[in-house]
Amino acid sequence: MSTDLQPRTAATAAKRAQAARKPWRSNIGLKIAMAVSGVLMVLFIIVHMAGNLHIFEGREEMNAYAAGLRSFGEPLLPHESLLWVLRIGLIASIAVHIWTGIVLSARAHHARPVKYAHRHKNRGESRNAYLNMRFGGIVIFLFVIWHLLDLTWRTVNPVKDVHDAYGAVVAAFDPSRWPVTVFYLLALTALGIHLRHGIWSAVQTIAGPDTKWRKRTQAIALAVAVIIVAGFAIVPLSVTFGLVS
Amino acid sequence: MKLKLRIWRQADADAKGRMVAYELDEVSEDASFLEMLDVLNERLISEGEDPVAFDHDCREGICGACSLVIDGQPHGPQAATTTCQLHMRKFRDGDSIDIEPWRAGAFPVIKDLVVDRSAFDRIIQAGGYISAPTGTAPDAHAVPIPKQDADAAFSAAACIGCGACVAACPNGSGMLFMGAKVAHLGLTPQGQPERATRVLGMVAAHDEAGFGGCTNTGECAAACPKEIGLDVIGRLNRDFRKAAARAA
């Protein structure tokens, strides 16, 4: 008999059942990991932004704040405990975020190998999100490396005294180093775009709101993104334009 | 009206395809898009050429067979309208129109504008049903369902399985299609017992078929002829997270 009735589907069904047992490796599973890591980074960045605003209180206050972070819980806890907890969390988040980003982007690329001959403007709720997020993310990554060299390790910063965060910031955005400021602003724009989509996207991935809440989340994401960008941008701008020195 | 068409021609799955230009005269404004292609095909046959192959059946927007990307948009420019319901009065005399097949790794081209969408069936096989063997059902009024739930389930169930969502998605993701089914069944009391296994099975089948993940871009919902919204993707994510947490 030519078409044999051997169930063609039985083998694939077994394979699929196996895959279903490892849900975290699925696209949605990885996406949830990405969203959680993203949200952790958002929390960090909000705290970081708020911390940066101490700069307007002057050198003493700012440096005291930075020192306070390091001596948190002393002498019960060792020096820089809080910072290291934060750092480890942050490093883990970045690792997870980048790893899932690479895997999902690769899978997406295979899922859509051929482009349309006729390109049409996108019309969805987060236009071009897939491009903004991937390329924006790379810009942010490069920025963070520069930023660490500049303000954490001070490799490229004239102020090498770790205790003088205020001085380092002022030096970093000295009017003479205006390209640095410009680069920061560009990176912040990328970050803003990343967060405008990322925040609502993370809520969609983790919580799955209905239409009404999705729209609200989108509005909140936009607001948070604007606040973060503005809150960060004001520091380099103030220094470069001599409001803080 | 007069039209310049560029249509994707591909002899079979393995052949290399290309866009081929055709000119068409005296197209009626009242013709549907597929009727316009019928006219072209009649001409091609009389000239001894192979007519353009495309999928279609009901021609009234419900079977989900028709599947053309028109000027880069799945189902063309009119919102909430399938290709077969699109009419030529939406175009202007002298327009050039590009016609391409659905593009997605999971939907390989079979010929010209015809693609293989059997991956959608495989997703349903992996759990897109309620196990209710014939003859075992209790009376239909045994379990009342709140009207809002029934209406929401209906809106999700309106999906015609056309695949425009996948064709529109920059990641070739089938999340909207899958979410529509998960939402439909998950909103009925009858769908509860299998809710967790359903979503895990369907997601595994979806990934295995080679669909990409979702970056919440929303192109799918914009292209969907049945106006299935992104909330079904949210629901799918939520159901998945709960089921996965329980499975782990």
Add this chain to the structure above:
Amino acid sequence: MSIDYYREGEPVADTKAPAGPISERWEKRRFSGRLVNPANRRKLRVIVVGTGLAGASAAATLGELGYRVANYCFQDSARRAHSIAAQGGINAAKNYRNDGDSVHRLFYDTVKGGDFRSRESNVHRLAEVSTEIIDQCVAQGVPFAREYGGLLDNRSFGGAQVSRTFYARGQTGQQLLLGAYQALQRQVAAGTVDLHTRHEMLELVVVDGRARGIVVRDLVTGEITTELADAVVLASGGYGNVFFLSTNAKGCNVTASWRAHRKGAYFANPCYTQIHPTCIPQSGDHQSKLTLMSESLRNDGRVWVPKSKHDERHPADIPEDERDYYLERRYPAFGNLVPRDIASRAAKVVCDEGHGVGPGGLGVYLDFADAIKRLGKKAVEAKYGNLFDMYERITGENPYERPMRIYPAVHYTMGGLWVDYDLSSNIPGLFVTGEANFSDHGANRLGASALMQGLSDGYFVLPNTISDYLADGPFEAVSEDHEDVQAARREVDERIAFFLGNDGDRTVDSFHRELGKIMWEYCGMERTDEGLRKAIGLIRDLKAEFYKRVKVTGKAEELNQQLEKAGRVADFFELGELMCIDALHRTESCGGHFRAESQTDEGEAKRDDDNFSYVAAWEYGEDAPVLHKESLVFEYVKPTQRSYK
């Protein structure tokens, strides 16, 4: 009657319906039927052609029972079968409204609605099973419309006096089919059903008098294969597309049924066609199909035409007293809500007299101006918004501002392969379900009863009756080399080779269109002796020309949509001729079959119960078809003249 057209054979001997009180017959049949032991079911193969309501429900249920099922459809997915397009609803005698409905009333209405040309036993069973269908579908998650209390909503449909129609917005067929499709996919995953999409059945294999398999073509690769089995079920739908323009999907065809007919299966009542009154009129020669506007529109819309002939004025410029609300005038009791056959014919009459509106004068107005005034635009929009949108998409006219134009169109075929009470054709082992069989609707189908019949056949009737046949199986294995199997294959190969080799110059569609015009003109809403004779001649000539001039491009071993069409149209030619012969021989009017010679003084259909109270079951004959009569007995519903005045 001229003997050239047909011969008369023996009457049909037995329909296998049990005797006794009608309400006990189905129970009795179920009990008397033999069962197949579960361990043996695995050894029995059943082929199901079709994945519509009738096919998918049967394949899923047989799979659940443990038979090994092979299921076929020509679409790319089982979910796209034409049942998906049904809009209005599905009947069931649930009496959830407490408005006096019952199994007996549904039975009565259906027999009467069919103009007393259906079998009482079958219709009663249909009414009994109807309630189980709703239970089954709800259990599958079908999202029927509900009321605020959470219970199922009902509406009245097609002039019924009770509310027994269950619906899911305007997409009832879609939701029911998805339920059956999902049940089917569950069996596919379980390995009991092997589903072949994009496969077309091109021939039936009959060995030693039993149906033992089919020959199919893989529509993607063009490969021809033979599938052998213990029984074959055809659930391949209706043949309305013989008219070219109809509300059916483009792929609907008669090939599966016709090939079985040529192998000996009787074709019953082929001329019974239902013409639906509310469809969007044809707009030009490019038209490829007609779109149905739900019958529910007639609940609020008023039908009229201008009183003066060939009136080209904008409808708004035609004053009230120059309009003819002809349905309200002719049928004061039912008005715009008369049954389909009556509304359709009335529209044809006014258009034939020259009052029609729109292109070619083939249209009447369906006006919502009064409803909008009475209920407000909002309320009308809530009720019919999606239909109005659809109308606007297709015609480019806004029905809120300008009355809709509608015209009747071919919609459903009551005729089909002859089956007995067990849904078995006269070829042992060949079962037929759904629209493909002729069984339950007589000469006119009531709204919302085709879905009911398809699911009744597939979920409940066939799985019970087929076991009686399969209890004798497994039948002796048939080899692919068997002479009859080879012959069936050869026929398919030769047909394909002919089409591809024919050096013609006309497209398949051009022939189909022409055939459709002949059928519509002479075998459509009104039929006459003279017209039908003329049509038979025209069809024969056109068929000869088809074989001479048809041109099919491409190859056999590829996806070749022209080749698919050519085979279908070839079968439509033969069917069309048989339809005309059937219509010619039935000199009475009944239901959808209106013979101009047989009408009352008021122009209504006049039945001739003395001479035509029978099913016409046609046997294929090389020279002329052979008529076998199955007489109809009415013990419970006494035939009366239908009146809607």
